[in-house]
Amino acid sequence: MFPTASTGATQTLSAGLLVVGMAATVxxxxxxxxxxxxxxxxxxxEQRTPYYIGVPLMILALLASALKAPPLITRGLLLAGGALMLYGMALGIYHAGVEWKWWAGPADCGAGSAGPNTGGNLLDQLNAVxxxxxxxxxxxxxxxxxxxxxxxxxxxxxxxxxxxAFKR
Incomplete structure (x- = not known):
């Protein structure tokens, strides 16, 4: 009934959407x-890391698809981007669970107290944050x-x- 896009066109559009969407999210x-x-x-x-890696990866996927590289390359890049986002999702769920007190967070991730601010220079101000x-x-x-x-x-x-990545 409706014309369907070829796999290459679908992957190119998806990679472009992922570049824009991932960049917008971060x-x-x-x-x-x-x-x-x-x-x-x-x-x-830490939740930003999958995006910092994923955006350039999806740019490579977009280029590979647009330049008609072997489909295995484009599919592999898209699959790697999907795996990164699954990792990001797991981090988000973990962090949300910590916020809701469902489980404990990392021991080194808590509010602490800053030392006395004795000087007016930039390093002292940064240490106070x-x-x-x-x-x-x-x-x-x-x-x-x-x-x-x-x-x-x-x-x-x-x-x-x-x-x-798995589109036929």
Missing amino acids: GIALGFEHIGGYIPCMLCL VPPSCSEAAGRFLGLSFAGWNALASALWAYVAIRA
Whole structure:
């Protein structure tokens, strides 16, 4: 009834969507940090790593698909991107569980106290900044913390990547 796209076109579109979607997801997190003033905890920063690796990987997948590289290369890159997003989803679920007190978080991810601020130089000011505890959500929107929203976004991007990798 409707014309279907070829596998190559589907993979090219999917890789392009993944580049934009993954970059936008991590861009929003960076916006909340640098524009909104939210200081990320250790787990928040760790959840960005799959995106920092995934965006360039999906750019490679987009190029491989657009340049008609062997399908195994494009599929492999998309599958690797999907695996990264599954890892990101697991991190988001873990962090959200820590925030909801369902399980304990890492021992080195808690609010601490800063030493006395004796000088006025930049290094002293940086030492005075204490990252927030991983067990406290910076905020919630529609009942989900940033970690919860990241878990959903990662699940979406994992689905897109894996579906495109196995598209016949």
